[in-house]
Amino acid sequence: MPRRFGPYGGAYVPETLVPALEELDRAWRSARRDPEFRGELGRLQRTLGGRPTPLYFAKRLTRRGRGAEIWLKREDLLHGGAHKFNNALGQGLLAVRMGKPRLIAETGAGQHGVATAMIGAALGLETEVYMGTVDMARQRPNVERMRLLGARVIPVREGSRTLKDAINAALRDWITNVRTTHYLLGSAVGPHPFPTLVAELQSVIGREIRRQSRRAFGRLPDVVVACVGGGSNAIGTFHPLRSTSVEFLGVEAGGPKGHRVGAASLERGLPGVLHGSYSYVLQDRNGQVAATESISAGLDYPGVGPEHAYLKDTGRARYVAVHDEEALAAFHWLAEDEGILPALEPAHAIFAAVREARRRPAKERIVVTLSGRGDKDLEVVIRAAR
Amino acid sequence: MRLDDALRDARAAHRPSLVLYLLVDRARRARVSGIARAARDGGAAAIELGFPFSEPIADGPELAAAHARSLAHGTGWPDLLDTLRVVSRILPTAVMTYANPLVRRGLDRAIDEISGAGATGLIVPDLSLEESPPYRAAARAHAVCLVLLAAPGISTERLSRIARASRGFLYLVGHYGTTGGAARGATVDLRPSVAEAHAAAPQLPVLIGFGVRDAISARRTLATGADGVVVGSAFERCINRTATTSSVARFVRSIAAARAST
Ligand SMILES: Cc1ncc(COP(=O)(O)O)c(C=O)c1O
Numbered sequence: 001m002p003r004r005f006g007p008y009g010g011a012y013v014p015e016t017l018v019p020a021l022e023e024l025d026r027a028w029r030s031a032r033r034d035p036e037f038r039g040e041l042g043r044l045q046r047t048l049g050g051r052p053t054p055l056y057f058a059k060r061l062t063r064r065g066r067g068a069e070i071w072l073k074r075e076d077l078l079h080g081g082a083h084k085f086n087n088a089l090g091q092g093l094l095a096v097r098m099g100k101p102r103l104i105a106e107t108g109a110g111q112h113g114v115a116t117a118m119i120g121a122a123l124g125l126e127t128e129v130y131m132g133t134v135d136m137a138r139q140r141p142n143v144e145r146m147r148l149l150g151a152r153v154i155p156v157r158e159g160s161r162t163l164k165d166a167i168n169a170a171l172r173d174w175i176t177n178v179r180t181t182h183y184l185l186g187s188a189v190g191p192h193p194f195p196t197l198v199a200e201l202q203s204v205i206g207r208e209i210r211r212q213s214r215r216a217f218g219r220l221p222d223v224v225v226a227c228v229g230g231g232s233n234a235i236g237t238f239h240p241l242r243s244t245s246v247e248f249l250g251v252e253a254g255g256p257k258g259h260r261v262g263a264a265s266l267e268r269g270l271p272g273v274l275h276g277s278y279s280y281v282l283q284d285r286n287g288q289v290a291a292t293e294s295i296s297a298g299l300d301y302p303g304v305g306p307e308h309a310y311l312k313d314t315g316r317a318r319y320v321a322v323h324d325e326e327a328l329a330a331f332h333w334l335a336e337d338e339g340i341l342p343a344l345e346p347a348h349a350i351f352a353a354v355r356e357a358r359r360r361p362a363k364e365r366i367v368v369t370l371s372g373r374g375d376k377d378l379e380v381v382i383r384a385a386r
Numbered sequence: 387m388r389l390d391d392a393l394r395d396a397r398a399a400h401r402p403s404l405v406l407y408l409l410v411d412r413a414r415r416a417r418v419s420g421i422a423r424a425a426r427d428g429g430a431a432a433i434e435l436g437f438p439f440s441e442p443i444a445d446g447p448e449l450a451a452a453h454a455r456s457l458a459h460g461t462g463w464p465d466l467l468d469t470l471r472v473v474s475r476i477l478p479t480a481v482m483t484y485a486n487p488l489v490r491r492g493l494d495r496a497i498d499e500i501s502g503a504g505a506t507g508l509i510v511p512d513l514s515l516e517e518s519p520p521y522r523a524a525a526r527a528h529a530v531c532l533v534l535l536a537a538p539g540i541s542t543e544r545l546s547r548i549a550r551a552s553r554g555f556l557y558l559v560g561h562y563g564t565t566g567g568a569a570r571g572a573t574v575d576l577r578p579s580v581a582e583a584h585a586a587a588p589q590l591p592v593l594i595g596f597g598v599r600d601a602i603s604a605r606r607t608l609a610t611g612a613d614g615v616v617v618g619s620a621f622e623r624c625i626n627r628t629a630t631t632s633s634v635a636r637f638v639r640s641i642a643a644a645r646a647s648t
Contacts, residue, residue, distance in 0.1 A: 003516075010516070010517050011514050011516060011517065012485050012512045012513060012514065012517055013512055013514055014443070014444045014511055014512055014514075014535065014537065014559070015514060015515070015535050015536055015537035015540060015548070015559065016537035016538070016539065016559060016562060018514055018515075018537070018540060018544070019539045019540055019541070158450065158454070159440065159441075159454070164441070168441055168442075168443050171443045172443060172446075172564050175443075175444065175562065175563060175564055176562055176563040176564065177562070178539070178562060179539065179562070270490070271489070272486045272489050272490055273484075273485040273486045273489055273512070274441065274486065275441070275443075276512070278489075281486070283486070283490060285490065286462050286463050286487055286490065286491075287439075287486040287487035287488070287489060287490030287491065288439065288440040288457060288487075289440045289441055289486075
């Protein structure tokens, strides 16, 4: 598995974590070739997760765009309500294989925490989830879900009290309990091998898009669109299509209109080291990590997976930032046009996809990964509408 | 005096070395020279001057809070260089910083600047052996010792490679956990690690840090055969508690006087 994507990636971690990262790397390399492990993973993806998720033609949303056809990859229908299940299941099975009885995770929107709690319960592993108190307040339904699923939610009161600080707290826990604990990192970020491991586990999204779009309209889409927080649903969408001519569009959170950086690490950040890998980071000139802001907790992160940094630099993918107000508008479009309440994270991607559709002829096809459903965000959306 | 010379001489003389971690904080500027002198008078061998970082993942609550306070006071790179000029005239000094501030400044430029301000050592807690080659090269070019960290749980083979690549001393992390406090996980027998490091790099002093906080823990730590200890969180606590340099000196003396307990 690649340790670097061009100059990006690597493993900038305290030595205490190196044995665990090496063990994870070895475990994944042997598991991915093991028919028994793959069989178990596939079976649980279907029977517990509900895969494959459908590819849906959004006819009325397409009409709104008055251009290219818009199709939705329905990861919002996956067990738990987001793509996070794909990764949590795979890493949970790896934890069992490595004999680790305890899972820890960070969560921003709460979706990764919920997915980890579900897998922890299903596999009989003790589960503790770190979550910033700002996020606990704005994603309360998910806090309750995690608790009902038997996980302990540990509030994080440091720093900006959001996703970045939850990752710091999880890393400190891991440094302390590394022999008994697997850190089930929720995005394609962090030290090697996480960016590669998470990308491979999320690639089921792109593989299904490849198969389903051939069946639905006889060829590959012209462009695929996905939101980028740490970048896991996006890399899972892009990866299996990387040697085709399909265009990639990643959508970051621009934050409230007028905010200096939002959470758009690729657009407004500089290369640096955050949470164990070298990638784009929102930071000041002393290398201190910047305070981010976004209406969506899952995109509110100052870093991004290293493979996206590489895709950006090489021009293989384009990245744009979408503001809070635009994401909210797209939330309502999808609700009213298609009867689907999206999570605020993929609402960013929906906005960018509609804008993209306007610029493209009707014969072109856009596939957007609808990474999660919106139940968790109703409070935020209703408050914003007032 | 240089960091490497000071620690090597002490090892040759079988004199345990005490290294103290001091975080740069703009609000502390006026006290720094007094603190460094008290450290020297109390018997410290060197100072590890910490540059604050917004995401100090290897630090426990005590030092993490100190990093946050320092940044809230507006501490920046120029403050590091100012403090370094003061402290390095009093004791051999290493800079300790997470990787990103160096990356942002530019590795070569950053190390050139700290070297110019008197640093003879550099410690980067989130730098694994695999990522260290460019840092080692840049440090060598500016006559700065890049001190590598080793941790419990790593293989003998890896520990030997780290010991051979480290300069100035080998920083052996004393427990599973972050800086400060007692280990939450089980305590580790460090004797085999110290012996392996000495076997791999016979000239290189081995110092143990993370969790050493008083004379008792220092004695216990030195019993592993280590050449010295690093004290961070407890020193930070001491500085914050007392205003007088004499009580700082007293704290330092109590640990510096520690010898291996058997
Ligand atoms: C529904 C949903 N989409 C997207 C994301 C962003 O994560 P990533 O960029 O790793 O896909 C999250 C994160 O919490 C999420 O909950």
